[in-house]
Amino acid sequence: MDRRLLLAGLAITPLLAGPATAGPFRRKRADFFDAVRREAAALARKPYAAPPKDLEPELAALGYDAYRDIVYRPEKALWADLDLPFQAQFFHRGGPAPQRVAVHELVEGRVVPIAYSPELFKFGPQGTIAPTADIGFSGFRLHTALNTPGVMDELIVFQGASYFRSLGRGQRYGLSARALALNTGEQGPEEFPDFRTFWIQRPAPGDLSVTVYALTDSPSCAAAHQFIITPGDATVIMVACEVAPRAAITTLGIAPMSSMYDFGDDGAERRDDFRPAAHDSDGLAMLTGRGRALWRPLSRPSRVRTSVFTDRTPKGFGLQQRNRDFDSYQDLETRYDLRPDCWVEPLGDWGDGAVRLLELPAKGEWEDNIAAFWRPAGVLRPGHAKAWRYRLTWGRWPAPQGLAAVLLTRSGAADTKDARRYVIDFAALPADAAATPKVTASSGVVDAVTLEANPQTGGARLAFRVTPGDVQVVELQAVLEARGRPVSETWVDQWTPA
Numbered sequence: 001m002d003r004r005l006l007l008a009g010l011a012i013t014p015l016l017a018g019p020a021t022a023g024p025f026r027r028k029r030a031d032f033f034d035a036v037r038r039e040a041a042a043l044a045r046k047p048y049a050a051p052p053k054d055l056e057p058e059l060a061a062l063g064y065d066a067y068r069d070i071v072y073r074p075e076k077a078l079w080a081d082l083d084l085p086f087q088a089q090f091f092h093r094g095g096p097a098p099q100r101v102a103v104h105e106l107v108e109g110r111v112v113p114i115a116y117s118p119e120l121f122k123f124g125p126q127g128t129i130a131p132t133a134d135i136g137f138s139g140f141r142l143h144t145a146l147n148t149p150g151v152m153d154e155l156i157v158f159q160g161a162s163y164f165r166s167l168g169r170g171q172r173y174g175l176s177a178r179a180l181a182l183n184t185g186e187q188g189p190e191e192f193p194d195f196r197t198f199w200i201q202r203p204a205p206g207d208l209s210v211t212v213y214a215l216t217d218s219p220s221c222a223a224a225h226q227f228i229i230t231p232g233d234a235t236v237i238m239v240a241c242e243v244a245p246r247a248a249i250t251t252l253g254i255a256p257m258s259s260m261y262d263f264g265d266d267g268a269e270r271r272d273d274f275r276p277a278a279h280d281s282d283g284l285a286m287l288t289g290r291g292r293a294l295w296r297p298l299s300r301p302s303r304v305r306t307s308v309f310t311d312r313t314p315k316g317f318g319l320q321q322r323n324r325d326f327d328s329y330q331d332l333e334t335r336y337d338l339r340p341d342c343w344v345e346p347l348g349d350w351g352d353g354a355v356r357l358l359e360l361p362a363k364g365e366w367e368d369n370i371a372a373f374w375r376p377a378g379v380l381r382p383g384h385a386k387a388w389r390y391r392l393t394w395g396r397w398p399a400p401q402g403l404a405a406v407l408l409t410r411s412g413a414a415d416t417k418d419a420r421r422y423v424i425d426f427a428a429l430p431a432d433a434a435a436t437p438k439v440t441a442s443s444g445v446v447d448a449v450t451l452e453a454n455p456q457t458g459g460a461r462l463a464f465r466v467t468p469g470d471v472q473v474v475e476l477q478a479v480l481e482a483r484g485r486p487v488s489e490t491w492v493d494q495w496t497p498a
Contacts, residue, residue, distance in 0.1 A: 032106065032199070036213050036224040037242050041385055043215070043222040044244035051196075055098045056131060062095030069124020070094065074152075076120045077143065078105065079202065086144050086203050086210045087152055090114070090137040091159050092121055097138035099160070099194065106201045106213075140198065142210060144231050155231050161192040162216050163258075164227075167340045168234045168395035174259070174280035174339030175319055177392060179216050179225050179241065181253025181373050185306050185358040193218035221245045221252075221380075234395025242387040249380040253356070253373035254388050255344040259298075259319045262365040264328075265410045266299035268498070271364075275330050278365045280339045281319040283406070284357050284372055285397060285489075289313040293400040293489045297409040298370055300362055307357040307494055317355045318343035319372055320397040323408060334365075341397045344374070347389040352377040404429045404480060404488040407457060414448075419467040420495060424478060426488050427459045435480040435487050437462050442475040444468040451480070468495055 070092040074080070078088035093100060105112045116137060118130035139159025143152040146169055154173075156166040162179035182191035193216040201211040214225040221243050228238040243252065263270050264277035271278070279298065286294040289312045296307065298319075320341040329336040353376040362369035380386055399405050404426040414421040429435050437451045439462075448465040460480065468474045474495040480488035 032201075032213060033224065033226045033240060036199070036215055036226070037244075037385070040215055040222040040224040040242065041244045043217060044246045044382070044385075048217070048219045048246060051100065051194075053098070054100075055093055055135065058129060059094035059131065059135075060098050064096055066124070067092075067095035067097065071122045071124065073120060073122055077152075078114065078200075084203050084205060085207055086142055086155075088140050088142055088200055090116075090120065091139045091141070093135055093138045097159060099138055100136040101139060101158075101195050102197045103137055103140060104197070104199045106199050108202075111199065139195075140200075142200075142212075142229065144210075146231050146235075155235065156229055156237075158195060158198065158212070158214070162195050166229070166235050166237065166392075166394045169232060170338065171340045171395070172335050172338045174321065174336075175342055175370075176258045176368070177342060178253075178256040178258065179214065180218075180221075180223055180243065181256035181371070182218060182220055182249070183251045184253050184256065184371055184373065185304070185356065186251050191218050191220055193221070193223065220247050220249050232395075234393050237392040237394070238389075239392055240387065240389045242385050243380060244385040245380045245382050247382060250378075251375070252380060253371075253375060254350075255317075255346075255390050255392070256371060256373035257319055257342050257344075258368045259370040259372075260362070260365055260368050261298040261300050261359070261370050262362060263300060264323075265408060266297060268299055268301070277323070277328050278331070278334070278336060279321070280336065281321050281341070281370060282323055283320055283409075284317065284355075285320050285343070286311075286317040286355055287315040287400070289315060291315065292486075293403055294492055295406040295489045296357060296492050297406075299359060300369060301359050301496065302361060302498060303496070304361070305359040305494060305496060307359075307492075309355040309357075310352075311354060312352050313350045314346055314355060314374070316343060316345045317372065317374070318393075318397075319370065322397060322406070324396075340394045343393040343398060345391040345393070346374075347391060350374065350376065350388065399427070400489055403486065404459060406489050406491050407459065409491070409493070414465045414467075416465070416467065419465050421465050422463065422476070422478075422493075424462045424491055425454055425457055425459060426462065426480060427457070429460055429480065429487055435460065435482050437464075437478060438481055439464050439478045440476070441466060442473075443471045444474050446476075466495060472497060 072089040103114045116134045141157040142155045144155045146153040158164045163176050165176040180193045196217045197215040199213040203210050209230040212227045216223045223243045226240040230236045259281040261279040284296040321339045324337045326337045358371040360369040407425040410423045445467040450463045454461040476493045479490040
């Protein structure tokens, strides 16, 4: 938790709102985003200064349960008395969330600071003393009538470093996104940019979206962010970010997301657990710049695994939970079957780079051990800001158009020494497809390839055996083809020793 730092608020003077234009990034939004961009650029020209750690010792020492006893009063929510489609509630500082962020409301072109008061919170039975000073907040959440008219449900949470998470209608929180990632999965420590300041645009009656602006800072860069959030069956967030480097950057992560895979069908060592599986996501989906649909199942490895998918201007990628059968999890509390997917759709030309997937060992389901993000090629240098725009969709995964999707991947010991058996279930093939399997490996031997109908799913089941030989990594690939063209997603995986 030390890497999620405290913040002193930064003052900013917005430009006057201009005339609205069509599209998700309307002129008045762009005007204020320009002001945040300028603030980020100015901040990057100064030496990095870690914010002071000014939290009272009693609050800093709070344990997890005691911190959870501090509850925001719903009747005190921002805009609760204005009959607007959205409301905001704020998180107290303390224990696992000591960092301060400055939060402001944007009202008709004015910036209005939102001040802390102990009267905003209920302090639970574990003896927390309400501070009297303005200690600020550690983050906030937005509410809307997502599931039931008149009932304000949580829609999105911003708290901790540059983390945020959202969900669609009828879902439970699962994986998280981040504003930026730096040095993730590389040699040396990871750098965690922190949200320093937020500005929340007051919505108008009848608005379908709410807009949040943010400023992040870290030793390597400052950055401006805009989030236009539209709730629904799938919640859509239009994201714009501009990174102003303070130092040369080669390990930037754009549209990063974090998730958890503890155990499931991947054939790894299972927990002593009554449940068949426990994971927030079960795979990484990608649609490359050339339109090739890839699926990479996740696992909890015994050692760190990094996969790199080089591309140019990808059409989309994201972590998904494809198995939504309750019987696969049997967990009434966590409801892993209701966890959202997060799909990134780049807007504009992202150029050369790679989607990178990081899988880590983990002690249990309380640890996020999966990370995925876009790593742009080249070097970002001080004095040369660079911008990205993309659409984040939180909801059910989009099936690839015209292709049979991978539904489930299983693996286990084969019937010959040192070999591994893989079984992949695909969704229904196109009606006129006389499919044949194509399975390849970077080394070793692939044999015993079979493809048969699966009457339980209405699709097809591909099975094959891999004998790795004397290597430590084997890159695997499988696709169903008809007349020399793919009729399924391309399944990719990485074999490593247990």
